[in-house]
Amino acid sequence: MQTFRDRAAAAYDAEHFRRQGHQLVDQLADYLARATRGEGLPVLPWAPPAENVARFPGTFPEEPTGEFSSFMERVLTHSHHLHHPRYVGHQVSSPLPLAALCDFVSALLNNGMAVYEMGPVSTAMEHNVVRWMAGQLGLPESAGGVLTSGGSAGNLTALLAARQAKAGYDAWSGGSTAGPPLTVLVAETAHYCIARSTKVMGWGAGGVTPVPVDANFRLRPDALEGALAAATRAGRKPIAVVASAGSTATGAFDPLDAVADFCERHGLWFHVDGAHGASAVLSPRYRAQVKGIERADSVVWDAHKMMMVPALVTAVLFREASRSSEAFAQEASYLFQGQDTRRWHDVGLRTLECTKEMMALKLYTCLSLLGTRLFSEYVTETFELSRRFAERLQASGDFEVAVPPDCNIVCFRHTPKGLPASEWDALQSRLREQLITRGDFYLVQTTLPKGVYLRTTLINPLTTDADLEALMEAVRRAA
Amino acid sequence: MQTFRDRAAAAYDAEHFRRQGHQLVDQLADYLARATRGEGLPVLPWAPPAENVARFPGTFPEEPTGEFSSFMERVLTHSHHLHHPRYVGHQVSSPLPLAALCDFVSALLNNGMAVYEMGPVSTAMEHNVVRWMAGQLGLPESAGGVLTSGGSAGNLTALLAARQAKAGYDAWSGGSTAGPPLTVLVAETAHYCIARSTKVMGWGAGGVTPVPVDANFRLRPDALEGALAAATRAGRKPIAVVASAGSTATGAFDPLDAVADFCERHGLWFHVDGAHGASAVLSPRYRAQVKGIERADSVVWDAHKMMMVPALVTAVLFREASRSSEAFAQEASYLFQGQDTRRWHDVGLRTLECTKEMMALKLYTCLSLLGTRLFSEYVTETFELSRRFAERLQASGDFEVAVPPDCNIVCFRHTPKGLPASEWDALQSRLREQLITRGDFYLVQTTLPKGVYLRTTLINPLTTDADLEALMEAVRRAA
Numbered sequence: 001m002q003t004f005r006d007r008a009a010a011a012y013d014a015e016h017f018r019r020q021g022h023q024l025v026d027q028l029a030d031y032l033a034r035a036t037r038g039e040g041l042p043v044l045p046w047a048p049p050a051e052n053v054a055r056f057p058g059t060f061p062e063e064p065t066g067e068f069s070s071f072m073e074r075v076l077t078h079s080h081h082l083h084h085p086r087y088v089g090h091q092v093s094s095p096l097p098l099a100a101l102c103d104f105v106s107a108l109l110n111n112g113m114a115v116y117e118m119g120p121v122s123t124a125m126e127h128n129v130v131r132w133m134a135g136q137l138g139l140p141e142s143a144g145g146v147l148t149s150g151g152s153a154g155n156l157t158a159l160l161a162a163r164q165a166k167a168g169y170d171a172w173s174g175g176s177t178a179g180p181p182l183t184v185l186v187a188e189t190a191h192y193c194i195a196r197s198t199k200v201m202g203w204g205a206g207g208v209t210p211v212p213v214d215a216n217f218r219l220r221p222d223a224l225e226g227a228l229a230a231a232t233r234a235g236r237k238p239i240a241v242v243a244s245a246g247s248t249a250t251g252a253f254d255p256l257d258a259v260a261d262f263c264e265r266h267g268l269w270f271h272v273d274g275a276h277g278a279s280a281v282l283s284p285r286y287r288a289q290v291k292g293i294e295r296a297d298s299v300v301w302d303a304h305k306m307m308m309v310p311a312l313v314t315a316v317l318f319r320e321a322s323r324s325s326e327a328f329a330q331e332a333s334y335l336f337q338g339q340d341t342r343r344w345h346d347v348g349l350r351t352l353e354c355t356k357e358m359m360a361l362k363l364y365t366c367l368s369l370l371g372t373r374l375f376s377e378y379v380t381e382t383f384e385l386s387r388r389f390a391e392r393l394q395a396s397g398d399f400e401v402a403v404p405p406d407c408n409i410v411c412f413r414h415t416p417k418g419l420p421a422s423e424w425d426a427l428q429s430r431l432r433e434q435l436i437t438r439g440d441f442y443l444v445q446t447t448l449p450k451g452v453y454l455r456t457t458l459i460n461p462l463t464t465d466a467d468l469e470a471l472m473e474a475v476r477r478a479a
Numbered sequence: 480m481q482t483f484r485d486r487a488a489a490a491y492d493a494e495h496f497r498r499q500g501h502q503l504v505d506q507l508a509d510y511l512a513r514a515t516r517g518e519g520l521p522v523l524p525w526a527p528p529a530e531n532v533a534r535f536p537g538t539f540p541e542e543p544t545g546e547f548s549s550f551m552e553r554v555l556t557h558s559h560h561l562h563h564p565r566y567v568g569h570q571v572s573s574p575l576p577l578a579a580l581c582d583f584v585s586a587l588l589n590n591g592m593a594v595y596e597m598g599p600v601s602t603a604m605e606h607n608v609v610r611w612m613a614g615q616l617g618l619p620e621s622a623g624g625v626l627t628s629g630g631s632a633g634n635l636t637a638l639l640a641a642r643q644a645k646a647g648y649d650a651w652s653g654g655s656t657a658g659p660p661l662t663v664l665v666a667e668t669a670h671y672c673i674a675r676s677t678k679v680m681g682w683g684a685g686g687v688t689p690v691p692v693d694a695n696f697r698l699r700p701d702a703l704e705g706a707l708a709a710a711t712r713a714g715r716k717p718i719a720v721v722a723s724a725g726s727t728a729t730g731a732f733d734p735l736d737a738v739a740d741f742c743e744r745h746g747l748w749f750h751v752d753g754a755h756g757a758s759a760v761l762s763p764r765y766r767a768q769v770k771g772i773e774r775a776d777s778v779v780w781d782a783h784k785m786m787m788v789p790a791l792v793t794a795v796l797f798r799e800a801s802r803s804s805e806a807f808a809q810e811a812s813y814l815f816q817g818q819d820t821r822r823w824h825d826v827g828l829r830t831l832e833c834t835k836e837m838m839a840l841k842l843y844t845c846l847s848l849l850g851t852r853l854f855s856e857y858v859t860e861t862f863e864l865s866r867r868f869a870e871r872l873q874a875s876g877d878f879e880v881a882v883p884p885d886c887n888i889v890c891f892r893h894t895p896k897g898l899p900a901s902e903w904d905a906l907q908s909r910l911r912e913q914l915i916t917r918g919d920f921y922l923v924q925t926t927l928p929k930g931v932y933l934r935t936t937l938i939n940p941l942t943t944d945a946d947l948e949a950l951m952e953a954v955r956r957a958a
Binding site: 008056072076081106160371378380 | 488490493494497499501503505508510515523526531534535538541550554555559560568571574575577579581582589590594595600601603607608610611628629631639650652670672678680681682686783790791824833840841843844856857921
């Protein structure tokens, strides 16, 4: 009879792992070759949820069974293929294969990182990569921060620090009722996670005070005074302005310098949600887009968006490193025994997570081994590609763009001659549905004040002008 | 001159990836062989933070440079080795190599999962694995939930649902001031993330009402009425009781059935933080430890603790699946266009994260290919091992345990003959420091009412009785 020791020895057997690992590497390399060439597989294998729920049922055998390679083949086949050059959908990277290798290492080592001694290498890498990112933004030497699980968690972390710094009372220990109800000023086009963060913190619907945007979907600095007055009239104490770089739907970059001026004038915390666009600082040509970001009190920057690494790795960067400790405060004797709670190297003190992955490893390794120029040129090239795409759409006569792109997000719609404008919205939805169910392209859609638009993020470095011309043709054919 | 296209083609080259992948598999397999045998490497290579910060500096080259294998060798050498049988530290798993392979696949595919179409396979797997977990807990057919980035995020998610269900007012839209300030009753020994969650939500220090524990560090059900009365006197509205299964410091399991009775009587939400111990349901021998968990309104269960997969994968399970949608509510036109926001398959609606990893893949794959018996026996065996270890300590004459273990966490201290009790605390701290700086064992320490204790989690399935005898010997030698 097999004992548990036998089972465990088999499950952890290094030679078995070696065989499966080599099989998997070949399988993934073959897959990557096909996906990057865009050959022999669709961008996405559309199937309704119920079909995949039935394909991967929720019943598990008691004893070991099944074959790893064929199992993984089914996973590869039925997943979405982000390395396909015609993947132009959400702001999720087509990951660098080297970064995937790093996640593999992270998963095997599982160095949890709440305290330094559990993740000595990843903690050191995090410290240095966070400081490098702060430097790229132009933040002062005093800057610091952490890596966390995604932009939503990152924005919440930054807003907790803002609350602690600017409420005028100890909201952490005293609670929301220890002083006036708070609010942050934010463009009406900001990511939903900002309003969600304030609702998590118990500020209710008034926790965000919307600031109107201009025709280019950028926050209107001239509207900030009015928003501030409106918030105050509503009995709220404004503590911060959240600017987007860029906004999610259209990729618009709010005018950061003007927002910084306003925050300075009123003593407000200046937070930049740069989840997508903070990477613009890496491009000499486009860093002017985020001019003013160096004046922020806090910045959120997702490496899994415009730094080509897999989800999730979000940097929360603070102008003053000490703010990073103020976002949270707690005791846990078994973890942080009696020490100075500001010890930078026990990062669990400063993140929403206690345990987390070795997040820094992929970012640190890719920067170290691939060099920074790849990242810098990547930003420049995807931004350029988007400008050319927008120009081509505008020049076409049967497409229009919602707005000239600030970054690599392009919203457009097909307006075929003879079709009344009243039917444009329905057409875009139908077109998108047809394109994704056929699987030739993956793009998304969004509703803007002028109506429904197709939305593309040119985030795959392998996407070319020819792919985008083909997209226009595919849209025309579908229409 | 190299163009960006050349650079990108090189960085995404499938054959280069294949070569590096095969190299890495051999490197990791060799590493795993050494680590699992506990040969040729310490459990942890202790070095002060500054040393690792200098070893992995924050300067990056512009051009590609360096060699992958030697770089990774340095990462392996200076990291913590959780597969070493003498790793008996924090509640972080020694991951199944198969699970690491799955994370590798997840990282390359990067199927983000906020919406179904971005992660069709991982969404389906998540749906089924969450339902399977709910079934194991004994929750009814109506149960549902999500996977999220760690126990802290999971507990916050559950408490947001509790707030929405039990505040008696719409705390989400109305904010904390729309009704009386809230509180949850929780054992004074609970994980810090519970108090932290309530402080994030703006409930202040009174957001948790501590309930005393008994001599075994378990919540005292007879103290609940008193805690409820005290909270009410303090002007708080109690909405929930949070029970631990088990608590972090000592692994104590609160009496869930008694807490459930109390919650029923008072109409309170019953939440179980089973991050570590919910896995007890998998063991026929030990599932009685969590009797009553099937009556919970919500349960948090970390697969990266007692299910042998790498961090982070936490299930938040709700008795009524609809509660999972109520924790959050938002609109994001570019993501969730105009649909029923209760669509189960767009999981971003129900998690703190928007994008997340293909979390379900590792758990689903390991259950499918390794079978459930491995997991069931793993719980039984690590719990048994801990009981034997506690008995050996007690019988030794020069060790004592803080409390008979409820699970696989054992707190003990060395009490050598002749040493006055007043010096025991200092001794344990010194012992722990010596042991981890030598690197022969990794264990932690915790401060309990009776003083400082050494704390072990017997979470590595390869740890044997002989390793624990060796630990006792090492402690004696160090003393």
